[in-house]
Amino acid sequence: MKKTVNVVAAVIRNEANEILCALRSHEMAIPNMWEFPGGKVEEGENYQEALEREIEEELKCKIKAGDILNKHTHEYETFIIHLIAMDAKIVEGTPIATEHAKLIWLPIPYLRSIDWAPADIPAVNKVMGKEEEALG
């Protein structure tokens, strides 16, 4: 049976209304695909705690995790991912790519121009849909 992992991912928005997108390196699982930074939830953690820890470890900055934006289950060839995308704000520091190949801030209308990890597509659609709604 395939293993299921709970992964939290941060949809971090800056003051210019851009979203932080992270490129997985060729050494990571699901290489060379874009994602929302984050990682696996560890035992005893809630989603907020897990996300704040993962971002501090990976991007060396502090965030405040907010509401759940989207939950989606995706079946990869070797495992099943339960991806929880959450709104987040940077509260201290500047994100630095320590594991990722690249970090970019992308305006919301351009989010579909990069190659997202398959599990992330519904979250990307949700971010874009919310923006369209807000713009009327």
Ligand SMILES: Nc1nc2c([nH]c(=O)n2[C@H]2C[C@H](O)[C@@H](COP(=O)(O)OP(=O)(O)OP(=O)(O)O)O2)c(=O)[nH]1
């Ligand atoms: N962080 C993150 N991982 C994602 C996303 N979409 C997606 O399919 N994944 C996959 C890639 C990985 O197989 C898995 C997350 O594992 P990870 O390697 O980033 O997390 P981690 O730091 O806790 O893992 P570990 O290597 O310490 O075990 O979920 C996403 O938007 N963000």
